[in-house]
Amino acid sequence: MVSRVIPVDPFDLVIFGGTGDLARRKILPGLFRRHCAGQMPETAQVIGAARSDMDSAAYRQMVRDAIHEFDGERPDDCPDLAGFLERLHYVAVDAQGEGGWQELKDLLRKNTVKAFYFSVAPSLFGDIAERLKNKGLARRDARIVLEKPFGRDLDSAKALNKTLATYFHEDQIYRIDHYLGKETVQNLMAVRFGNMLFEPLWNSQYVDHIQITVAETVGVGGRGGYYDKSGAMRDMVQNHLMQLLCLIAMEPPSRFEPDAVRDEKLKVIRALEPVQTQDIVRGQYAADGDQPSYRDDAEDPRSTTECFVAMKCHISNWRWAGTPFYLRTGKRLKERTSEIAVVFKETPHSIFDADAGRHRNILIIHLQPKEGMELGVTIKEPGPGGMRLVDVPLDMSFSDALGPDAEDVPDAYERLIMDVIRGNQTLFMRGDEVEAAWAWTDPIIEGWEERGEVPKLYDAGSTGPEDALMLMHRDGRKWREIRS
Ligand code: NAD
Secondary structure, three states: OOOOOOOOOOEEEEEEOOOOHHHHHHHHHHHHHHHHOOOOOOOOEEEEEEOOOOOHHHHHHHHHHHHHHHOOOHHHHOOOHHHHHHOEEEEEOOOOOOOOHHHHHHHOOOOOEEEEEEOOOHHHHHHHHHHHHHOOOOOOOOEEEEOOOOOOOHHHHHHHHHHHHHHOOHHHEEEOOHHHHOHHHHHHHHHHHHOOOOHHHOOOOOEEEEEEEEEOOOOOOOOHHHHHOOOHHHHHHHHHHHHHHHHHHOOOOOOOOHHHHHHHHHHHHHHEOOOOHHHEEEEEEOOEOOEOOHHHHHOOOOOOOOOEEEEEEOEOOOOOOOOOEEEEEEOOEOOOEEEEEEEEOOOOOOOOOHHHOOOOOEEEEEEEOOOEEEEEEEEEOOOOOOOOEEEEEEEEOHHHHHOHHHHOOOOHHHHHHHHHHHOOOOOOEOHHHHHHHHHHHHHHHHHHHHHOOOOEEEOOOEOOOHHHHHHHHOOOOOOOOOOO
């Protein structure tokens, strides 16, 4: 198979916060890989815009170092680092003042597409949007890309949407959730809607329950002060887990087009029932030897912010009534892994002896650390000794079927940035989606605050608090092992 690189129009991409952590770790190395893949038109240019005072030569040096630090072996695979660096420019811009804006305007070429990536603190989104518009840098077809977090509750998200709407139309606003840029997440849609096999079974008649797990091994050390104001519910559930849930649960859109897909996702969020208090567990990791506890990391010995959440959700619609969705995410857990498991019901009647055991199919969508899918099917255990059943994975490893090119897929940021350049909003969150997600999340967080609820402690390197296990056991179900 030959990997296809779809050409994009010539573009000017401005990265506000172009010297920051995200730009250095993800955005710029991702752009470098697109350059190496031959996807960048000759006149495409990338302009770093940030507070630090430096010239373009110093910026190129900074980016060179970042690519070496964060892009593993890749710079050696693609010798044209110099060619990429030539595309880069830098201008010191004050997001809240006047400095640098004219210089930025002078740097923008006549390239067809103008995209402005806001890789800065959300408190600066409004200031930058206002200046882009008022200083005549953004035409009607310009695009702005916004990093998370998008608000910290419904009111702040609404206020931010309102501010942005003063200067830009919704079709110019790209709210990024990098989980949606993952190859497997898109494959989930291909598998669901491109095959006859799965869709007829994709409902509460055949699906027992669905589990979504996003587990991290790292704690919040180093950014504990920031994280403590957010917590797992705001930082992970309201955006990443909710988006994954939407893609699993949504109805087939009439076409694979941005608003058709986003309309269906929105319907899922709106159909989510409020979560019952007994159906949600919060946790904080305990100290482990000389490793700090969550509260040590958060620098607040009385912090009640959660860095672990497990919950059971219900979607009130015909497709999913009666099928629970279990979500779980946390820090300092056993392994770093993200997966979705669609657990089908057992066969209604077993024709085999009791000792053949009861079995069920599970479709697992692996998102991290490796992307791929696995379908567990039940077969006869090979050899003599009667009919004993065993569950084996039906291999859905794309690399075997598609060859080495399947391994060389763009990462989430690369894909999403190129989607911005192409003007395709399918994998970006629309304003009403974000607001609906907060409208569902807010009462949960408010409930904790009103009750003064303290998260349960769990051992670092474990699967979370005991109560999270009980959440499943109570229903006669079990979490899948946290395994990378
Ligand atoms: P950072 O603190 O490392 O960088 C901030 C950048 O903003 C710097 O380039 C700085 O010069 C610039 N800046 C600050 N004040 C400015 C001003 N007044 N005018 C112009 N530029 C100014 O932050 P980061 O970690 O790169 O995060 C950027 C954004 O991305 C944040 O919204 C963050 O929540 C989000 N985000 C970051 C990550 C990550 O992995 N770092 C992941 C997801 C989302």
